[in-house]
Amino acid sequence: MAETDAMDSVATMSFEEALAELESIVTKLEQGRITLDEAIGSYERGAALKRHCEGKLREATEKVEKIALGPAGSISTEPMDPA
Amino acid sequence: MDEKASPTLLPNVPEYSVGEISRAIKRTLESDFRQVRVRGEITGFKRAGSGHLYFRLKDDEAVLDACCWRSSAARLTIAPEDGLEVVCVGRISAYSGRSSYQLIVDSIELAGEGALLKLLEDRRKRLAAEGLFDEARKRALPFLPDVIGVVTSPTGAVIRDILHRLRDRFPRRVLLWPVLVQGEDAAAQITAAIEGFNRLPERGAVPRPDVLIVARGGGSLEDLWAFNEEAVVRAAAASSIPLISAVGHETDFTLIDYAADRRAPTPTAAAEMAVPVRSELLARVLDGSARLEGATGRFLDHRRDRVAGLARGLPDPVSLIETAAQRLDDRSERLQVAIANLLERRRAMTAECGARLRHPRDQIAAKRQELVSCVRALDGAARNAVAAIGARYDRLGAEHRLANGIARLLRDCAGRIEKEGRLLESYSYRGVLARGFALVRDGEHALGSVEEAKPGMGVTVTFHDGDVGATIDGPDPGKEKPARQVSRPKPPVRQGSLF
Numbered sequence: 001m002a003e004t005d006a007m008d009s010v011a012t013m014s015f016e017e018a019l020a021e022l023e024s025i026v027t028k029l030e031q032g033r034i035t036l037d038e039a040i041g042s043y044e045r046g047a048a049l050k051r052h053c054e055g056k057l058r059e060a061t062e063k064v065e066k067i068a069l070g071p072a073g074s075i076s077t078e079p080m081d082p083a
Numbered sequence: 084m085d086e087k088a089s090p091t092l093l094p095n096v097p098e099y100s101v102g103e104i105s106r107a108i109k110r111t112l113e114s115d116f117r118q119v120r121v122r123g124e125i126t127g128f129k130r131a132g133s134g135h136l137y138f139r140l141k142d143d144e145a146v147l148d149a150c151c152w153r154s155s156a157a158r159l160t161i162a163p164e165d166g167l168e169v170v171c172v173g174r175i176s177a178y179s180g181r182s183s184y185q186l187i188v189d190s191i192e193l194a195g196e197g198a199l200l201k202l203l204e205d206r207r208k209r210l211a212a213e214g215l216f217d218e219a220r221k222r223a224l225p226f227l228p229d230v231i232g233v234v235t236s237p238t239g240a241v242i243r244d245i246l247h248r249l250r251d252r253f254p255r256r257v258l259l260w261p262v263l264v265q266g267e268d269a270a271a272q273i274t275a276a277i278e279g280f281n282r283l284p285e286r287g288a289v290p291r292p293d294v295l296i297v298a299r300g301g302g303s304l305e306d307l308w309a310f311n312e313e314a315v316v317r318a319a320a321a322s323s324i325p326l327i328s329a330v331g332h333e334t335d336f337t338l339i340d341y342a343a344d345r346r347a348p349t350p351t352a353a354a355e356m357a358v359p360v361r362s363e364l365l366a367r368v369l370d371g372s373a374r375l376e377g378a379t380g381r382f383l384d385h386r387r388d389r390v391a392g393l394a395r396g397l398p399d400p401v402s403l404i405e406t407a408a409q410r411l412d413d414r415s416e417r418l419q420v421a422i423a424n425l426l427e428r429r430r431a432m433t434a435e436c437g438a439r440l441r442h443p444r445d446q447i448a449a450k451r452q453e454l455v456s457c458v459r460a461l462d463g464a465a466r467n468a469v470a471a472i473g474a475r476y477d478r479l480g481a482e483h484r485l486a487n488g489i490a491r492l493l494r495d496c497a498g499r500i501e502k503e504g505r506l507l508e509s510y511s512y513r514g515v516l517a518r519g520f521a522l523v524r525d526g527e528h529a530l531g532s533v534e535e536a537k538p539g540m541g542v543t544v545t546f547h548d549g550d551v552g553a554t555i556d557g558p559d560p561g562k563e564k565p566a567r568q569v570s571r572p573k574p575p576v577r578q579g580s581l582f
Binding site: 014015016019022023025026029030032036039042043046047050053054056057060061062063064065066067075076077080 | 225226227237246249250253254255256257258259260261276279283288289361364365367368371372374375378379381382383385386
């Protein structure tokens with residue numbers, strides 16, 4: 001249950017936070033100063049963080065739109081050809 | 084009749100009606116001053132509801148009304164305001180209905196860069212005093228924004244440069260709010276764009292940007308003037324979305340740069356500030372991932388090795404039991420043998436003791452025999468001892484040696500006493516007296532010096548053969564001999580002290 005919560009929290013993390021935590025987990029594992037149970041948990045969380053970071057980086061798609069003002073001050077967007 | 088009444092008037096001067104003369108003046112003014120440049124300070128500026136601008140130009144001698152129609156106003160490169168020193172280009176127009184003339188302004192330029200810079204500095208100081216440029220107001224840019232809002236011209240190099248650099252680093256969703264970046268309307272549009280982005284709801288149809296870039300390419304001070312306008316600066320300072328200003332080239336500074344959260348020297352640099360480099364981040368994630376795998380593997384291997392190592396150290400339980408069983412067998416065998424040996428040794432000792440036991444009768448007889456021989460030996464020894472003592476006494480001859488010893492001792496003592504008496508006598512002052520000296524005494528006290536001998540004092544003079552009484556007469560009359568006489572008793576005094 002708690003583990004699912006932990007994994008859920010990864011999904012809402014910013015890329016920056018996720019990357020920072022992944023690096024801290026790796027450092028902790030490399031130093032080896034944790035228990036076996038912690039090591040397993042850390043690995044699983046590290047793997048989730050890595051997937052999350054990769055996902056964020058995969059999202060890197062370009063999309064350029066132009067703001068169009070409607071008659072009553074309404075705002076919409078229209079695609080713009082990035083010249 | 085005019086001719087008669089005013090003979091001085093020139094009869095051949097044509098007569099104008101007011102309308103005619105006004106038209107003539109208007110014609111003259113407007114043809115002669117069709118294209119003029121007028122320098123002066125703007126005063127009484129106001130923008131009418133129609134969009135026309137009305138103001139006056141003045142210098143220290145005169146004042147000139149001026150008017151700028153809406154169509155021209157939209158093309159002005161600067162926003163006129165009171166106090167500005169300007170050069171207006173236009174034509175003079177007369178308004179016959181009020182006998183007045185005015186300058187119809189087509190364009191306005193600032194009278195000099197110095198004046199403009201002074202205006203800029205005054206405005207900067209005023210806004211800084213309000214705290215608009217405080218460091219504490221600056222917000223950090225997001226590390227990786229999802230949406231980037233750009234306020235700039237939709238055409239031109241600036242937006243292309245920004246999009247190009249974003250694509251290189253980390254393609255993102257970009258919302259462009261197109262604005263004029265120069266001219267009368269530019270400031271109002273830029274202000275509206277910044278405020279418009281900030282008004283977008285968090286999860287609306289149009290995504291709210293995570294960061295804003297307000298950009299324009301390089302240009303003259305006048306070209307960039309919109310970014311110095313107070314409304315633009317205030318909108319940038321008030322933006323709740325972190326804002327990057329990128330106006331002009333590196334050396335150009337506009338007031339929006341002070342109010343922005345970050346100032347980029349160029350539009351390209353603004354794009355670099357807005358997003359990190361994707362490939363670098365990917366490399367970091369992959370590196371982290373590889374290290375995660377490696378570290379976890381090593382962590383487990385290390386523990387597995389330790390378990391195996393420790394297991395090797397554990398002894399074989401079967402051999403443990405066998406050793407123990409062997410030791411048990413050994414001990415039980417030794418137990419059996421030891422008990423048998425112990426009993427055997429005790430039995431032998433008992434038999435030996437029994438053999439040494441003798442009957443009491445025999446023991447009594449033996450002891451009696453022993454007693455008899457002891458008594459005999461004692462008797463003989465006593466007899467021998469008495470005989471030996473008697474013999475020793477006889478050998479000493481004690482009685483005779485004792486009598487001789489005492490007689491000799493007495494003789495020795497008498498001799499020593501006599502000798503000591505003689506010695507004593509020889510030391511006595513009486514010996515001195517015997518040689519003819521006398522001792523003078525006052526009672527028992529021997530007089531030792533003339534001071535003690537007071538005149539009239541009765542003294543005793545002792546010679547070797549007896550005492551005689553005498554009286555001291557006084558100081559010595561004869562000087563020589565009696566003085567020696569009196570001083571002579573000294574030795575007896577010294578001798579007396581010997582006793």
